[in-house]
Amino acid sequence: MKTSQHLIEFYNNYDEDNRLEPKHGMVEFFTTMRYIQQYLKSGERVLEVGAGTGRYSHALARQGYIVDAVELVEHNIEVFRKNTQENERITVHQGNALDLSAFPDNQYDITLVLGPLYHLYTIDEKRQAIREAIRVTKLGGIIFAAYVISDGCLLDEGFRRNNINVMKYIQMGLLDSETFAAKSKPQDLFELVRKEDVDELMSVFPTTRLHYVATDGLALMMREVIDRMDEEMFELFLKYHYVTCERSDFVGVTSHALDIFKNKKKS
Ligand SMILES: C[S@@+](CC[C@H](N)C(=O)[O-])C[C@H]1O[C@@H](n2cnc3c(N)ncnc32)[C@H](O)[C@@H]1O
Incomplete structure (x- = not known):
């Protein structure tokens, strides 16, 4: 399995550690944590695949x-290790989502x-990553899979x-040119998908979807406005975001989406 040089170069030069720091990035962080905490019970075990700087x-x-x-x-692992505090029960391993053996x-x-x-750019590779995540998860355990959504990205990063x-x-x-569907290649770095692609990807797995979430909704599109909000307005915005982020009319234009599903049996 060859690590894409484009990927290594990108993360060697990208400040991944601070991606979620500005208010508009916190929307993704708070939303994801909120759903994780809905399911995680005291003392339970978590595996994070593609943990970045942690x-x-x-x-x-x-x-x-x-x-x-x-x-x-490797660069992200180094930052991950620097960020580790003494009281954490945590390990980090270099590895690939395609092979969690x-x-x-x-x-x-x-x-x-x-x-x-x-x-990951092919349906086979994406399914392999999901299959591995399902394999290591307990029966009845929960898997969180994040995607970059093409229309949210095209509207914000493009138009x-x-x-x-x-x-x-x-x-x-x-x-x-007709549908505006994305066809990414490794040198483009980010694979952009629509919800229908996620549904097709997941159709072969014995899982039950619990939530499909517009993780950051329109937050990246409104980044300047959100970053200027005072704490009171930001709280109100988050409240609005939390009640709308599973609405089907929002999930197509979000920048990131989170598919949260339960492991029913082994695939
Ligand atoms: C956008 S960052 C997200 C980091 C972190 N999970 C978060 O949400 O803040 C994506 C991370 O996935 C890692 N990654 C990409 N492809 C991977 C693969 N096949 N196996 C393991 N990690 C991978 C990248 O190196 C990068 O650190």
């Missing part, structure tokens, strides 16, 4: 949960896959901020 892993370990983390990129079957109450599916040149992407065949 924002979620460390937060959960500091709350007393037992956390194992897997991360592909270092971990036995049926071991974790919750498995987080918040990142690897942004960087609004021009980080993605929509016309050029169409010319390069990276966006369908």
Whole structure:
């Protein structure tokens, strides 16, 4: 399994550790943590696959949960280790979401896959990552899988901020000129999907969906406004976001989505 050089270079030069720091990034963090805490019970075990610098892993370990983390990129692991506090029951291993053979079957109450599916480009690879997450999760355990959603990304990074040149992407065949569906390749770094792609991906697994969440909703699109909010307004915005983030009319335009499902039996 060859680690994509594009991926290593990107994370070597990207401040992943501070991605969720500004208020508009906190929306994703708070929302994900809120759902994790809905299911996690005292003393339970968590595996985070693609843990990055450990924002979620460390937060959960500091709350007393037992956390194992897997991360592909050495640079992120170094920052992860620096961020580890003495009282945390946490481990971090270099590894790939496609092969979790270092971990036995049926071991974790919750498995987080918040990142690897942004960087896997074929349905077979994505299914392999999900299959591995299911394998290591206890029967009845919960899996959280995060995706980058193409329309939210295209509206924000494309039409609004021009980080993605929509016309050029169409010319390069990276966006369908009729449907605007994305067709990413490894050198584009991020695999952009729609909910219908997630539904197709998941159709082969014996799992039950508990929630499908617009993790950051329109927060990235409104980033300047959200970053200027005072605490009172931000609290109100979060309250609004939490009651709307599972609405079917929001999940198509979010930047990130979270598929939360229960492991019914082994695949
Ligand atoms: C956007 S970051 C997310 C980090 C963290 N999970 C979070 O949500 O804040 C994605 C992470 O997944 C890692 N990653 C990408 N593909 C992976 C794979 N196949 N196996 C393990 N980690 C992977 C990247 O190196 C990166 O650290």
